[in-house]
Amino acid sequence: MNVSQTxxxxxxxxxxxxxxxxxxxxxxxxxxxTDHLFECDFKNGEWQQxxxxxxxxxxxxxxxxxxxxxxxxxEGMKAYKDGSDAIWLFRPDxxxxxxxxxxxxxxxxxxxEEIFMSGLNQLLQLDKAWVKKGSGNAMxxxxxxxxxxxxxxxxxxxxxxxxxxxxxxxxxxxGEVKVLIAEHYSRAANGGIGAAKAAGNxxxxxxxxxxxxxxxxxxxxxxDDATHTMLxxxxxxxxxxxxxxxxxxxxxxxxxxxxxxxKTLIDLAKSENINLEIRPVxxxxxxxxxxxxxxxxxxxxxxxAVVSPIAGFSFQDIYYELPKIENTVALQLxxxxxxxxxxxxxxxxxxxxxI
Amino acid sequence: MNVSQTxxxxxxxxxxxxxxxxxxxxxxxxxxxTDHLFECDFKNGEWQQxxxxxxxxxxxxxxxxxxxxxxxxxEGMKAYKDGSDAIWLFRPDxxxxxxxxxxxxxxxxxxxEEIFMSGLNQLLQLDKAWVKKGSGNAMxxxxxxxxxxxxxxxxxxxxxxxxxxxxxxxxxxxGEVKVLIAEHYSRAANGGIGAAKAAGNxxxxxxxxxxxxxxxxxxxxxxDDATHTMLxxxxxxxxxxxxxxxxxxxxxxxxxxxxxxxKTLIDLAKSENINLEIRPVxxxxxxxxxxxxxxxxxxxxxxxAVVSPIAGFSFQDIYYELPKIENTVALQLxxxxxxxxxxxxxxxxxxxxxI
Ligand SMILES: Cc1ncc(COP(=O)(O)O)c(C=O)c1O
Ligand SMILES: Cc1ncc(COP(=O)(O)O)c(C=O)c1O
Numbered sequence: 001m002n003v004s005q006t007x008x009x010x011x012x013x014x015x016x017x018x019x020x021x022x023x024x025x026x027x028x029x030x031x032x033x034t035d036h037l038f039e040c041d042f043k044n045g046e047w048q049q050x051x052x053x054x055x056x057x058x059x060x061x062x063x064x065x066x067x068x069x070x071x072x073x074x075e076g077m078k079a080y081k082d083g084s085d086a087i088w089l090f091r092p093d094x095x096x097x098x099x100x101x102x103x104x105x106x107x108x109x110x111x112x113e114e115i116f117m118s119g120l121n122q123l124l125q126l127d128k129a130w131v132k133k134g135s136g137n138a139m140x141x142x143x144x145x146x147x148x149x150x151x152x153x154x155x156x157x158x159x160x161x162x163x164x165x166x167x168x169x170x171x172x173x174x175g176e177v178k179v180l181i182a183e184h185y186s187r188a189a190n191g192g193i194g195a196a197k198a199a200g201n202x203x204x205x206x207x208x209x210x211x212x213x214x215x216x217x218x219x220x221x222x223x224d225d226a227t228h229t230m231l232x233x234x235x236x237x238x239x240x241x242x243x244x245x246x247x248x249x250x251x252x253x254x255x256x257x258x259x260x261x262x263k264t265l266i267d268l269a270k271s272e273n274i275n276l277e278i279r280p281v282x283x284x285x286x287x288x289x290x291x292x293x294x295x296x297x298x299x300x301x302x303x304x305a306v307v308s309p310i311a312g313f314s315f316q317d318i319y320y321e322l323p324k325i326e327n328t329v330a331l332q333l334x335x336x337x338x339x340x341x342x343x344x345x346x347x348x349x350x351x352x353x354x355i
Numbered sequence: 356m357n358v359s360q361t362x363x364x365x366x367x368x369x370x371x372x373x374x375x376x377x378x379x380x381x382x383x384x385x386x387x388x389t390d391h392l393f394e395c396d397f398k399n400g401e402w403q404q405x406x407x408x409x410x411x412x413x414x415x416x417x418x419x420x421x422x423x424x425x426x427x428x429x430e431g432m433k434a435y436k437d438g439s440d441a442i443w444l445f446r447p448d449x450x451x452x453x454x455x456x457x458x459x460x461x462x463x464x465x466x467x468e469e470i471f472m473s474g475l476n477q478l479l480q481l482d483k484a485w486v487k488k489g490s491g492n493a494m495x496x497x498x499x500x501x502x503x504x505x506x507x508x509x510x511x512x513x514x515x516x517x518x519x520x521x522x523x524x525x526x527x528x529x530g531e532v533k534v535l536i537a538e539h540y541s542r543a544a545n546g547g548i549g550a551a552k553a554a555g556n557x558x559x560x561x562x563x564x565x566x567x568x569x570x571x572x573x574x575x576x577x578x579d580d581a582t583h584t585m586l587x588x589x590x591x592x593x594x595x596x597x598x599x600x601x602x603x604x605x606x607x608x609x610x611x612x613x614x615x616x617x618k619t620l621i622d623l624a625k626s627e628n629i630n631l632e633i634r635p636v637x638x639x640x641x642x643x644x645x646x647x648x649x650x651x652x653x654x655x656x657x658x659x660a661v662v663s664p665i666a667g668f669s670f671q672d673i674y675y676e677l678p679k680i681e682n683t684v685a686l687q688l689x690x691x692x693x694x695x696x697x698x699x700x701x702x703x704x705x706x707x708x709x710i
Contacts, residue, residue, distance in 0.1 A: 029508050030418070030506050030507035030508040031505070031506045031508070033417075033418060037417055055417065057414040057415055057416045057417070058414065058415065058417065059412040059413065059414055060412055060413065060415055061412045062388075062392055062410065062412070062413065062518055062520050063385070063388060063497075063520060063522075066421065066422065066427075066554075067421065067427055067429075067499060067501050067554065068427070068429050068497070068499060068554055068557070069554055069557035069558050069561075070425050070427060070553070070554030070555035070556070070557060070558040070559075071558040071561070072421075072422055072423070072425060072558070074422075074423050076507075104562065105562055106558050106559075106561065106562065107558070107561035107562045107565055140507070142418075142423070142507045144422060144423060146422050147558075150386070151385050151386045152385035152431075152495070152497045152520070152522055153384050153385040153386070153659075154557045154560075154590060154591050155561065155564075156558075156561045156565070163417055165417050165418060165507070167418075167507055182546070184546050185546040185547075186544040186545055186546035186547050187544070187547070188544055188547075189541040189542070189543055189544035189545075189547060189580035190541055190544075190580040190581060191537070191539050191540040191541035191563075191580055192540075192541050192542070192543075192544060192547075192559060192580065193555075193558075193559045198425070198555065198558065198559070199421075199422065199423055199424055199425030199555060200425035200548075200553065200554060200555015200556070200558060200559065201425070201555070202423070202424035202425060202509045203424050203425040203426040203427070203461050203462070203502075203511075203548075203553065203555060204425075204461075204547060204548045204553070204555065205509075206424075206426070206461065206462035206510065206511045207459065207460055207461065207462045208546075209510075210462055210511070225544035225545040225546055225547065225580065225581070226545060226580070226581035226582075227581075235509060236509050304508075
């Protein structure tokens with residue numbers, strides 16, 4: 001992988017920076033954006049001149065396909081600043097590949113690697129003052145693509161816009177997370193788009209998640225839609241279960257997003273000699289393990305929340321509380337991961353890429 | 356139902372009409388829009404002043420939730436001009452109710468009936484010169500709502516835009532339609548959003564539909580995602596099957612859109628004394644009926660295509676051709692329906708509403 005600067009980008013700088021107006025100690029996740037954005041349009045069958053320009057609203061026709069037929073995909077990744085002010089990306093090749101996998105599934109054009117990588121690189125260079133160092137601080141990076149072609153007929157657009165926007169974030173503290181295991185609602189179908197980071201997958205979860213929130217749960221753990229017996233993933237996280245000293249996580253599938261954090265934690269667990277099984281995990285075995293005291297931990301993994309411990313889960317109106325233990329595997333893996341991301345520890349895996 | 360004019364709309368007229376530049380004999384479906392659009396924003400927990408203004412692109416922030424999380428719903432309906440230049444809507448209450456059902460499922464605010472109906476009414480009044488009379492001609496009406504609130508965090512927006520745009524259309528001729536029965540891909544999950552007219556449902560179908568197109572089929576008939584044994588619906592149409600003299604169509608469910616044309620055809624079939632069964636229809640019985648010669652017709656129903664006869668279907672690489680028969684039930688029902696819509700026949704059902 002190579003974060004190239006080879007792609008020629010037309011750059012228009014903003015006249016004044018908004019940075020002084022930002023309270024970096026009190027950032028609400030994903031709500032503040034840097035001075036610039038990267039943009040590249042696709043039309044007449046090809047990608048046009050990429051540009052970097054001041055972050056600003058842009059014009060769209062009311063009949064744009066993204067509004068009517070939901071052709072929209074995105075990625076979520078982070079950049080970190082080390083002690084000597086260098087900026088590092090974490091496994092950007094994985095996000096790039098997944099972005100194009102999503103593009104194919106949503107009948108959208110793939111973005112060339114040079115455009116994706118040089119856009120990322122040069123945008124971060126330009127807004128590097130916005131990347132703060134220190135534990136928990138990161139630049140959340142949001143590459144996304146939308147269908148801009150007009151016409152209210154349900155077929156793929158011929159025009160698209162690929163953009164990258166940047167949002168500085170601090171560590172994501174969500175309080176105690178209790179989850180509801182889905183018994184009726186679902187996020188993905190067999191043969192559907194669950195494995196794509198498609199916009200439509202997220203809105204689909206809001207209503208059932210609101211119901212869970214009202215019942216006192218912060219998240220839903222989705223199950224397979226046909227039988228609701230297999231534990232799949234949370235809203236924006238993959239999930240791990242620890243029974244005795246074995247970590248369990250579902251294999252990725254057409255219904256489950258192939259999370260970068262998930263695959264990283266799998267590699268870290270292996271290198272830490274933690275037992276790990278990648279296999280379908282049943283709701284029934286979770287309940288049994290909770291009852292007989294062998295269920296030790298549940299945690300989610302994702303770019304935004306990193307590793308998020310879960311305090312308990314509910315299924316069929318029964319709440320199962322997890323034991324409060326010290327020295328959790330969740331914390332062990334999280335510390336390993338963030339040390340590598342923040343360049344506090346040698347990256348023997350080659351995951352970090354300097355821009 | 357009442358197409359009220361009670362809601363006060365702020366109207367800004369366009370200075371020049373685009374109508375003279377339009378070739379009404381050669382309209383490509385959903386590609387031409389009238390001079391004006393209706394718009395109403397939702398913010399601070401309430402709907403704001405509705406406006407009608409010239410059709411034009413509008414500004415959105417790059418972080419708008421519609422781009423990232425797919426909160427977007429729509430409706431599709433038609434208006435018709437009768438012999439004396441009056442304009443009629445067809446069952447607008449059904450579209451209104453379905454729109455708000457979609458809104459609830461996508462965690463979006465419901466649109467008040469006065470706003471929906473007076474928007475529709477006054478917009479059509481203003482652009483009435485664009486509604487052409489004569490068989491097949493209609494004004495396709497596209498109400499839609501998108502999440503406009505900014506922020507790259509996966510939760511519901513607090514701001515929305517509801518719009519109505521109008522596109523004059525002629526009869527929809529799609530040529531001979533051969534369909535592929537889905538064996539792997541799916542459009543909806545149990546407990547998912549298949550029953551909502553959510554933007555994300557459509558983009559999900561583009562890739563498998565492209566594959567079908569390449570194999571020589573114009574449409575896919577979706578099956579249930581768990582077993583692929585039950586016939587559900589086509590891309591933007593519900594489906595009917597005629598075996599001997601009985602019409603069959605699947606019951607609507609969480610996976611299937613409750614089509615207005617479908618329910619209308621059901622009522623028309625009853626009033627024409629056609630046998631009709633609303634029950635799950637199996638792929639296996641379709642194949643058996645095709646083999647033993649009892650399968651007479653398959654047709655799709657939807658606002659855009661009205662009634663669309665299907666020439667044959669493929670399943671597991673075998674193509675089953677339908678008999679070419681005259682006096683089809685499809686044609687009988689289509690003629691009944693369009694006569695009522697175009698006010699050529701008495702509407703004893705009370706489906707047509709004058710604006
Ligand atoms: C549905 C879903 N599952 C899992 C994840 C975790 O993936 P990653 O670790 O690549 O961030 C995400 C998102 O970021 C997601 O949206
Ligand atoms: C998925 C789907 N099924 C069926 C239909 C038919 O519904 P209606 O008859 O209300 O147009 C439509 C759309 O218009 C649709 O989008």
